[in-house]
Amino acid sequence: MIRLSIPLRQALGRLSLPVLIAMAFGVMLLGKADALLVERMRTMVTDVVTPIWSVLQRPVSAASDAVTEVRTLWNMRAENERLRTENDHLRRWQDTALALEAENSLLRRQLAWVPEPAPSFFTARVVADGGGTYARAVLLATGPRAPVRKGQIALDERGFVGRVTEVGSRSARVLLATDINSRIPVTFEGTRARAIMVGNNSARPRLQHWPEGQVPRDGDRVVTSSEASAYPAGLPVGIVRWTEGGVPEVELFARLDRLDVVRLFDFGLQGILPPEAVARPEPRPGRR
Incomplete structure (x- = not known):
């Protein structure tokens, strides 16, 4: 294995920044010179990456859907418990209302009650x-x-x-x-x-x-x-x-x-x- 000396590595490090800048300018000039070529290259890269991204995205989406489903089921369980309690209260109120309605009907018959017209x-x-x-x-x-x-x-x-x-x-x-x-x-x-x-x-x-x-x-x-x-x-x-x-x-x-x-x-x-x-x-x- 060849080991570079410290001065050589320092020289390469100093040269890397100008090389990268030159490459960036080259890409910019290429885009200006032939926009159609750059667009074709970008399209090709997109066509290659999109299927890969789609395949990688499926497990993530499946995991997210599973978490959402579990959370929904948990919320439904809590909501069902709340609705059961509320139904119990409503049944008791319904029984009370029916008893009061029967009592009121009896009292109205005894008093010959005449309902007031709606305003x-x-x-x-x-x-x-x-x-x-x-x-x-x-x-x-x-x-x-x-x-x-x-x-x-x-x-x-x-x-x-x-x-x-x-x-x-x-x-x-x-x-x-x-x-x-x-x-x-x-x-x-x-x-x-x-x-x-x-x-x-x-x-x-x-x-x-x-x-x-x-x-x-x-x-x-x-x-x-x-x-x-x-x-x-x-x-x-x-x-x-x-x-x-x-x-x-x-x-x-x-x-x-x-x-x-x-x-x-x-x-x-x-x-x-x-x-x-x-x-x-x-x-x-x-x-x-």
């Missing part, structure tokens, strides 16, 4: 924020023949929004539940206790005037009350949330900051009262 409604688009610094309201585009009147209840797809307070020939104004002038009688679904939801121009109205010993519980669902015939009973409003300062508020279901379309319901209430009629109930012992 009519009209869909309107929100076109502007009609409030200001000290008001919370929205303006609706209704059209000249829209069946809109004062006192109608506005709902979005989630829950209670507010009430129509002004009606024009092509527009209507809805006072939102968060407005400082809004006073809404509500009921807590958990305890059936009643209270007044008071707007304060913030995102969460406050609760006032609940019965003694029936303090609102955090997480209780809040629905409208038919007290004073101002609102229909049972409309979804929100969830009770207590602040750090010890004040019960209502986290509304409705997205009042993202209103695009609302539905105006006509419940046919005869005893419609202005907001101030339920704003200040007579003080009673034990109420806050």
